[in-house]
Amino acid sequence: EEQAFIDGPVEVVCSMLDDWEATHELTDLPQDVWQYLKDNKFFAMIIKKEYGGLEFSAFAQSCVLQKLTSKSTLLSSIVGVPNSLGPGELLQHYGTEDQKNHYLPRLASGQEIPCFALTSPEAGSDASSIPDYGVVCKGQWNGEEVVGVSLTWNKRYITLAPVATVLGLAFKLQDPDGLLSDVKEPGITCALIPTDTPGVEIGRRHFPLNVPFQNGPTRGKDIFVPLDYIIGGPEMAGQGWRMLVECLSVGRAITLPSNSAGGIKMIAVATGAYSRIRRQFRLPIGKMEGVEESMAKLAGYAYSSDAAVSMSTGAVDLGEKPSVVSAIIKYHLTEQMRDSTIHAMDVLGGKGIMLGPNNYLGRGYQGAPIAITVEGANILTRNMIIYGQGAIRCHPFVLTELGACEIEDREEALNVFDKALMGHIGFTMSNLVRTKWLALTGARFTSVPYKDETAEFYRIASRFSASLALMSDISMAVFGGSLKRKERISARLGDLLSYLYLVSATLKRYNDEGRKKEDFALVQWSCQDHLYHCQRALADLINNMPSAPLRGVLKVLLFPFGRPVRKPTDKLEHKLAQLLQVPSETRNRLASYVYLTNEPLNLVGRQEQTLKDVLEVEPLFERVCKEKGVKLPFFQLDKVAQMGLEAGILSQAEADKLAAVEKARLDVINVDDFDPADLLAGKAARNSKAKSKKADAA
Numbered sequence: 057e058e059q060a061f062i063d064g065p066v067e068v069v070c071s072m073l074d075d076w077e078a079t080h081e082l083t084d085l086p087q088d089v090w091q092y093l094k095d096n097k098f099f100a101m102i103i104k105k106e107y108g109g110l111e112f113s114a115f116a117q118s119c120v121l122q123k124l125t126s127k128s129t130l131l132s133s134i135v136g137v138p139n140s141l142g143p144g145e146l147l148q149h150y151g152t153e154d155q156k157n158h159y160l161p162r163l164a165s166g167q168e169i170p171c172f173a174l175t176s177p178e179a180g181s182d183a184s185s186i187p188d189y190g191v192v193c194k195g196q197w198n199g200e201e202v203v204g205v206s207l208t209w210n211k212r213y214i215t216l217a218p219v220a221t222v223l224g225l226a227f228k229l230q231d232p233d234g235l236l237s238d239v240k241e242p243g244i245t246c247a248l249i250p251t252d253t254p255g256v257e258i259g260r261r262h263f264p265l266n267v268p269f270q271n272g273p274t275r276g277k278d279i280f281v282p283l284d285y286i287i288g289g290p291e292m293a294g295q296g297w298r299m300l301v302e303c304l305s306v307g308r309a310i311t312l313p314s315n316s317a318g319g320i321k322m323i324a325v326a327t328g329a330y331s332r333i334r335r336q337f338r339l340p341i342g343k344m345e346g347v348e349e350s351m352a353k354l355a356g357y358a359y360s361s362d363a364a365v366s367m368s369t370g371a372v373d374l375g376e377k378p379s380v381v382s383a384i385i386k387y388h389l390t391e392q393m394r395d396s397t398i399h400a401m402d403v404l405g406g407k408g409i410m411l412g413p414n415n416y417l418g419r420g421y422q423g424a425p426i427a428i429t430v431e432g433a434n435i436l437t438r439n440m441i442i443y444g445q446g447a448i449r450c451h452p453f454v455l456t457e458l459g460a461c462e463i464e465d466r467e468e469a470l471n472v473f474d475k476a477l478m479g480h481i482g483f484t485m486s487n488l489v490r491t492k493w494l495a496l497t498g499a500r501f502t503s504v505p506y507k508d509e510t511a512e513f514y515r516i517a518s519r520f521s522a523s524l525a526l527m528s529d530i531s532m533a534v535f536g537g538s539l540k541r542k543e544r545i546s547a548r549l550g551d552l553l554s555y556l557y558l559v560s561a562t563l564k565r566y567n568d569e570g571r572k573k574e575d576f577a578l579v580q581w582s583c584q585d586h587l588y589h590c591q592r593a594l595a596d597l598i599n600n601m602p603s604a605p606l607r608g609v610l611k612v613l614l615f616p617f618g619r620p621v622r623k624p625t626d627k628l629e630h631k632l633a634q635l636l637q638v639p640s641e642t643r644n645r646l647a648s649y650v651y652l653t654n655e656p657l658n659l660v661g662r663q664e665q666t667l668k669d670v671l672e673v674e675p676l677f678e679r680v681c682k683e684k685g686v687k688l689p690f691f692q693l694d695k696v697a698q699m700g701l702e703a704g705i706l707s708q709a710e711a712d713k714l715a716a717v718e719k720a721r722l723d724v725i726n727v728d729d730f731d732p733a734d735l736l737a738g739k740a741a742r743n744s745k746a747k748s749k750k751a752d753a754a
Contacts, residue, residue, distance in 0.1 A: 058116035062649070065096040066120055070127040070651045070658070076413040078130055083268035085134060094166025099138040102145055107160035109144075114310050114372035118365055121311060122318030122649040127658065129423050132315050133269040137215040138163070140307030141300065141431075143170040143224040143248055143287075150246075150288040150299050159222065159248065172224035173211040173274050174300070181436045183226075184297060190245065192231040195280040203235050204282045205247070211274045213430070218261050218272040223249045226300065229293055236283075242294030246287045255279040267423035302377060308431050309368045309382035316389035316427060317361040318649065319420055320396045324354035325647045326416050326660045327400045328636025329667040330407070333724050335690050341403070342637045345626070350399035352581060352629035355636050357392045358646050359575075360582040363565035364389060364558055380446040384554045387437045390427040397421040412728025416659045439543035442550035447528060450553075453480040454532075480529075487526040488613075494519040495616050509576060510563060513583040516621060517559050520590045523614055524552045527597055530610075534601065545600060551593035555586040562586070574642045577631045581624045591621045639668060666720040673717045680705050693718035 072089050085093075093099065101117045103109025112120070117139055124132035138144060144163050147156055162168040179186040188209035195204050209227055217223070229245040231237065251258050257275040264271055283290045287299070331342030331351060341347050364385050371378050397420055401408040404417060411418045428434045432441060448454050453476045460473035494502065499515035506514070528549060535542050562582045566575065598610045635642060651658060654665045673693070680700040681688050688696060697714035700706035706714070 058112055058119075061110070061112075062116070062119055062123060065092075065098070066123050067651070067653060069093065069096070069098070069131070070123065071653065071655050072657075073128055073131055074413070074657050075128040075130065075419065078128065079266060079268055079419055080411075083263075084270065085130065089131075093135065097164055097166070098135050099166060099169070100144070100164035101139045102148070103160055103164045104148065107156065108164035109160070110164075114306075114369040115366065117310055118314040118317075118369045119649045121314040122321070122365075123651050125315045125318035126322035126650040126652075126660070129267050129315070129319065129420055130269050132318070133215070133267065133426075136311040136315060138170050140311040141304050142172040142307075143222060145303045145307065146172075146224065146246060146287050146299055147248075149303060150292055150295075152284070152289045154284070155248070155287065155289075163222075168221045169216060169219055170222050170224060171214050171216040171220035171274075172226075173209065173214045173217065174226045175213045176209070176211055181433050183300075184244065186226060186228060186244070188225075188227040190227045190229050190247070192229065192233070192235045192283075193280075194235070197280065197282050202282055204280050205229065205285070207247070207249070207279045207281060208277050209275065213262065213271065214274055215269060215271045217258050217274045218270045220251050220258060223251050223256065223258070223274060224287075225249055226296055231293075236290060236293055239294065244296035244300075245293050246296040246299055247281065247285045248287060249276075249279075249281060249285060253279060253281065264426050265422045267419055267426060301379070304431070305377045305379035305382045306372055308386050309372055309378055312427050312431055313361075313365050313368065313382075313385040313389045316393040317358075317365045319393050320354070320361050320389075321358045321647055322650045322660060323396050323400045323417065323420070324358040324636055325643070325650055325652070326663060327351065327354055327403050328633075328643075329660075329663050330724065331403055331633075332637035332667055333663070333670050333721060334407075338687075338689055340637070342633060345630075347403055348626075348630055348633035350402050351633035351636055352624070353399050354396055355578060355632040355646065356581040356585055356624075357396055359565070359578040360558055360562045360586070361389050361392055362646075362648070363561040363582075366568075367561040367564055380442065380449055380553075381557065383432065383437050383441045383445065384550075384557050386431060387434050387442065388554055388558060390424075390434060394424040394428060397424050407725065407727055410727035412730070414659060414723075414726065414728045416663075438550055439547045440540075442554060443546045444540060444550075446550065446553050447532075447546075451528065453477075453483060484526070484529045487522055487529065491519075491522040491526045492613055494522055495614055498617075498620060506567075506571075508571075510566065510579065510583075513559060513563060513579075513587065516587050517556055517563075519620075520552065520587065520594065521556055523594055524549070524556065527552070527594070527610075530601075530606075531597075534603075534606070545597065548593045548597040548600075552590055552597075555590045555593070559583050559586045559590075569645065572642070574640070575645065577628060577635065578642070578646070581628055581632055584621065584624045584628075587621045588623050591619050595619065637667075638671065662720075663724050666717070666724050669713075669717045669720060673714045676700070676706060676710050676714050691718075691721075693721065 069089060069092050072092060078085055097110050100109035101112040101120065103111065105111045121132050121136050124135055143159065147159055159168065163170055174183055176186050176188055190205040190207045192203065193206050194201055195206065197204060207227060209225060225247050226244060229242045231240055231242060249256060255276050256279065261272040286293055328351060331347055332340045334341050342351060368378060368381050368385050371381060397417065400417055401421055408415065408417045456476040457473055457480065460469050460476060463469035463472060499519040502515045502518045504511045504514040531539055531545055531549060535545065539546065562579055566579045594614060598607055598614065601607050601610065652661045652664050654661045677690060677693065677696060680696055683703065683705045694715040697706065697711040701708065701711040
């Protein structure tokens with residue numbers, strides 16, 4: 057069922073969309089695309105079947121979003137948000153039966169378009185400090201006096217807000233008269249507000265970096281709604297932050313990482329094809345070593361990002377709520393996506409900077425900072441969240457030690473704390489011994505699951521894992537409670553944790569796919585790159601310890617014979633770059649769930665076909681050159697075809713094929729140009745049309 061959806065409706069909607077028309081002319085999806093998304097329940101992937109939804113697995117959602125992203129970031133953004141943190145997710149977990157029965161079928165059918173308003177001008181990354189408020193009071197509702205909430209809010213950056221019919225709203229609830237309970241300030245609460253409620257302001261739009269998905273502000277002042285608008289009813293008053301945190305970890309593990317992985321894979325495959333088709337200095341630019349350096353990174357990122365998404369969505373499907381993992385892959389995959397657009401732009405050159413229907417990279421390049429910023433800005437995520445959450449959640453004793461401080465019975469608290477502390481000390485000492493042993497032996501005696509080329513990566517990962525555990529305890533001891541304010545120390549510890557996770561995901565993918573030898577170059581590059589970053593983070597961490605003697609001891613302890621990991625070699629990067637330029641089973645696996653259908657509105661799909669055609673006719677071109685005794689440049693292939701036909705070197709069919717490829721080749725390398733009037737947008741375009749009508753009337 058899930059695969060049928062990907063092969064059916066997802067393919068269809070990709071074929072329907074002209075991304076240039078949507079982003080430049082309409083600044084929105086066309087109405088027929090909007091309707092198709094609603095009719096085929098694209099907004100209902102997370103809604104259970106009993107309410108009319110699709111109830112897809114997290115992995116299936118990821119595959120859908122990857123394919124949509126490979127066609128249009130505008131399309132995937134609009135589909136992704138309702139299937140992430142929003143009214144649908146919150147209702148299913150916390151809504152009353154009446155709320156579920158009313159809203160979920162309407163959300164599933166597309167009758168209702170949801171948005172969720174959390175971010176305020178004064179509360180961005182620090183979302184818990186929202187100034188928006190609701191006061192419990194009595195008021196008139198449908199002609200009767202009832203207890204409700206008077207809401208005032210001013211939100212921004214809210215995706216789908218301009219077109220939403222139901223608004224999920226986070227606000228701080230106040231109960232000064234004790235109408236709900238004795239608690240005067242219950243705290244953050246979530247409610248569902250129909251946007252046709254008098255006083256609700258929606259409709260205005262932000263314009264996020266030329267990726268014009270529906271996003272904008274919403275406001276309301278002193279709007280009275282009944283208590284049953286609170287998600288979960290009055291009983292869930294003040295529980296909003298817990299609701300958001302629990303659901304955010306799931307959504308953040310799927311939407312943005314999947315969009316990033318899909319984008320990276322599309323960029324890798326498309327740029328590989330372009331670099332083989334495009335020639336300068338009489339050879340494909342993909343054979344130039346400078347270009348190969350960028351291409352190798354695209355291939356490696358494509359493999360490891362897909363591996364990370366697959367492992368993380370698998371965890372969600374097993375019922376986990378991976379808050380630390382979701383932060384890791386949100387940060388690293390969006391960063392890899394940004395790096396990929398930069399590397400691809402370097403390869404494409406002028407082709408990449410000229411916007412138009414013939415540019416597959418420009419909008420993604422412009423919009424890369426969007427994913428970096430939303431759902432936890434990356435600078436915050438790296439410096440505070442990844443290790444800040446992971447240090448406590450993943451440590452076997454710290455959480456127990458902190459919990460002991462909350463126990464009211466002093467004797468019991470001391471017993472619990474003492475037991476945890478002794479365990480903590482023993483844990484630290486064992487890590488110290490293990491780290492020293494692994495460093496001295498190069499982890500050569502460490503048990504590994506496979507005795508092949510991957511064994512080295514398992515061993516080094518084990519060594520750095522022990523180093524991470526030891527450095528965590530040392531950092532806690534050295535910095536104490538100020539560690540949370542030492543953001544750059546926290547960031548480096550988080551980098552260690554993150555890259556070890558990415559290595560694990562890469563090795564797991566290799567194993568899950570049957571340990572195919574032809575894929576090993578991708579595994580090797582990914583593991584070497586990630587482990588090199590681990591090593592650098594560890595070295596930087598040591599160099600920033602406050603005590604010189606401590607730095608000296610740690611260097612000898614962790615790197616007694618120098619740093620063991622080297623960057624991927626030029627030879628390996630040559631392999632990866634060439635892999636992207638020639639169709640193969642490995643390349644096909646790398647391009648899984650990328651929209652490559654050869655149809656008029658899919659530039660990447662047409663370019664992929666041109667790559668195959670160019671490779672097919674190159675022997676014909678070389679035959680003509682050899683027989684004629686000349687070395688011709690690989691252009692004006694129609695003339696070369698005619699030359700070969702007249703000399704009897706080529707058959708008519710071969711000449712026709714060579715001539716046809718020339719047109720397709722030019723379509724790939726050419727850039728768009730416009731009549732100046734076609735570049736007018738928005739107000740200027742409307743004014744221009746109005747002037748034209750007046751002139752025609754005159």
